[in-house]
Amino acid sequence: MQPISVVIITKNAAHLLAATLQSVKLLTDSIIVCDTGSNDATIPIAKKNGAKVIEEKWRGHGLTKNIANEQADYDWILQIDADEIVDKQLLDTLLQLDLSNEKQVFTIRRKNYFVEKLIRFGQWRHDDPTRLFNRNQAIWNEDAVHEKLICEDDCEVKKLKGALLHKTVQSTEQYTEKMNSYAVKSGEQYFKNGVKGVSYKVLFSPIFNFFHNYILRLGMLDGREGFIIALTNSRYTKTKYKTLQRLLRQQKQ
Template sequence: MIPVSVVIITKNEAEILGECIAAAKLITDDIVIIDNYSTDATVNIAAAEGCRVYQRVWDGYGNNKNKGIELAKYDWILSLDADEIADLELALALHSLKLDDPAMVYDIKFNSYFGKKLIRYGSWGRDHHIRLFNRTRVKWSQANVHETLLLPDQTNMQRLDGAIHHYSVKDRKECNSKALYYARLSAEKYLTAGKKAGMINLYISPIFSFVKSYLVFGGFLDGKEGLIIAKITYKNKWLKYHYLSRLEKSSRKKQFIKPNLAVEY
């Protein structure tokens, strides 16, 4: 095995977690699970597979991933979600690395699935992320959603062979549900960051996102799934700024509420 710890965050992931862990065991002898008090068999599955399991309260995606990083055995971290499975080619690529430069981070291609169908085109077909890094230099941002890695200056990046297979959604219903959930979280994040809704973000940006995913990136080549994904991309973009607009209005109303100036004698 190589000196890499795999860190996985979970919440009721019993259905797919076993496959994720099985693939991770081809890479390392240290798999850390940060579980948000699952009510299904997630914890039992992870423990039975020899993972180190820690149940922690939910403090956002970035914060909970950082909790796992701190508990890892090794400084090199491969960060995974429970619905992500490293393929054999990626495992072999990882075993060939020297891992002697903490300033290096490794970018990995993602193969995303809609149900059992591999999505080859559109925005999903171009997906890749930095997921292997050294914790002495790199941590996750503390964002509740769409967390990013905080990369210091003089960081070098290398693309690895192989891929992580992301079983993102089972069907259209789940895709819609996730779009709604992430849109709400994104709106809260944007409000905190001082980002404004605006006419362009509300009406032009969603259309542009649909055109880019379905036409420019060739999403139409994925058939009906490509169309569904492009529509959900449009919906998610619009919902983010729709919710942000509502939060902005609510925030402005609170600012106009006069404080209670009554004085007791």
């Protein structure tokens, strides 16, 4: 066991949560599931698998994570999603990790799956999010989507051996709906941040995005799934900038 609190934010995550919780049960005696309004079996599954459940209103990704992290038992936080399974190599790495230096921040490689297919190329190939940190040294910003961890200047970033098996997509329809929702939120965040000059981006950024991920990053080698990912991300980019464009026009009226 390690003095690490595993903290997971959930909403309707019953389909994968048990596997995620089982993958960390040997790591720690502190697993926190912060639920934000599930109406499926998420909470009973969390309790059955040994997690402490807290319920909070959804306040955006960053702020909700910060609220949950404040209620953790330990200062070291392993922040994972309900669809991120810790593989054996990562578990072994975490169990042997020296946590005496709280100035360390750790990234972890994610292996991203489209349904049951491991995606090896395209936008999903290089994915090393920050997942382990000391809450006295780092905090999430309050962006509604694509939140970032803000660390003290003297923190040292390291990469852990092993991977998170990210079962992010259960169907094409679910993926499309999720990305459209993220795109609208990203456009709203751009507006909040004062981003301008959007007209040409609505036209050209989606095309470049598809070309970059499908051709330059070799997404084509992932077959049908690679095409769907590249196309969906292109549409994400278009929706994001169209949302920003709409908000800018409303502002002028």
